[in-house]
Amino acid sequence: LITDMMMEGTANKTPIELEEAIDALGSSIYMYTSKQNINIEATTLKRNFGATLALVNEILLEPRWDETEFDRIKRETAESIKRRGAVPSTIASNVYNKLIYGDHILANSTLGTVESVESIELDDLKNYYTANFSADLATISIVGDINRSVAVKAFKGLVDKWEVKDVIFPEYEIPTPDNKPKVYFVDVPNAKQSEIRIGYLGLARTDPDFYPATVMNMKLGGNFSGDVNLVLREEKGYTYGARTRFSGSKFPGKFTASAGVRSNTTEESLNIFKDLMTVYGDPISEDDLDFTKNVLLKSNARRFETLGALRGMIDNIATYGFPFDYIKDQEKIVRKMTVESHNELARKLIRPNEMIYLVVGDAATQLEGMKSLGFGDPILLDANGIPVQ
Structure with a gap:
């Protein structure tokens, strides 16, 4: 929910204005959640690298948290979960993960359940963002016609503005297989x-x-x-x-x-x-x-x-x-x-x-x-x- 919300505008741009700013540069910016990471990926023309990076910084550091967009995203996410719940391949993947991982967090789908999605409020996302988006947990990978010194200089603004926080990761015990078919x-x-x-x-x-x-x-x-x-x-x-x-x-x-x-x-x-x-x-x-x-x-x-x-x-x-x-x-x-x-x-x-x-x-x-x-x-x-x- 957080990564969906963070692509819905920034403190200074409505969702449409953000989308138009990305399109005007011929760039793409995509944010998504995987099992163990939150990711933001951008592709840009060389000449628009600086302007695209400025938008990435804005998305990461100045989220909009629009209540109307949040309600829409919650509704669409719940509907997506219901649709996928009727697809045999999705059922197989979800149940298989639960059989392998048991009570471990990796058994869960990143989409959550209809009940968990409906129970989450916008303040929950804000609090999670404030507590867990920490600069020292991030890695930056960049590939293109750009040398090291230019890349380091370009990302300095993001590094300087992004706070380091004391993030605590819960420990989850990996299940022990019983080795019986x-x-x-x-x-x-x-x-x-x-x-x-x-x-x-x-x-x-x-x-x-x-x-x-x-x-x-x-x-x-x-x-x-x-x-x-x-x-x-x-x-x-x-x-x-x-x-x-x-x-x-x-x-x-x-x-x-x-x-x-x-x-x-x-x-x-x-x-x-x-x-x-x-x-x-x-x-x-x-x-x-x-x-x-x-x-x-x-x-x-x-x-x-x-x-x-x-x-x-x-x-x-x-x-x-x-x-x-x-x-x-x-x-x-x-x-x-x-x-x-x-x-x-x-x-x-x-x-x-x-x-x-x-x-x-x-x-x-x-x-x-x-x-x-x-x-x-x-x-x-x-x-x-x-x-x-």
Whole structure:
């Protein structure tokens, strides 16, 4: 709500005046909330850099807090939550996060719930902003035809005006997985497609195994040529796309296998995922490992051609404390990976007999088939992840 509100004008500009000022410069300024960050991003022509930065400063330091706009944003946010609550893919992502993280704050959607949104007042946003928007928590990443001294000078005004505050971050205990496979089902009556999420709590982005795990995962489902996509999409035609991936931040992330499949293929698709992950611990061929290495190394040649990609790279350096040449370190990891080290990681990190299996689909036709996984009776949940009695 705060980042939506802060784009609705400033102390000196109405929402329309702010939008017109940005458009007149041919710039874009976007503010949004992610799970662990509040972000403001701007793109501008070189000649309009100073004027665009002045608007960014104004947005950050002089919010308008208009009551009428706040009422509209609350109403639109609540309506968005209700709409998304009927979309199976959104239900699957939200329930899966709750199954992985339990009572941890990362289980929650940044949109909140209808009840939480309706309970928030404008003063709550003002108080949060006053207490938590602190200069020492911010990082600034800039990419373009601009040298260091000019950039430092340009941001001096923001740095000088922005206060440093004593911000206290609550501690949340990361849940301990019980390592027992469980099958969950959320009923969407008459759904023509089932959303599948399989996985468990994984690695932090800063874990030494995180990037090696990403490399190891490529052949399983890290790209279009991965095993799960080749079987479920290319061979069977059950889905438009199936993937597996590791995600993570400073906190442990998730290993997730996912797909949206035709409803009448749900049971078989689940078992295909399970079987492919089970045999993935078997030795990978030298040819497949070489293919994985070539894909990763050749993609790096073009990976940082855009300004956005370069900014993403330095964002990682700022966020995680990576060395400035961490991309070279990653390339060394790719080159040094052997069949043995690949298989060791696969056996260590791809453990289908310890995973959560979640399906969002038509229970009347698909629920009974979940028993074929061999992990007991499926547990029926509602769209909020609460067991159905």
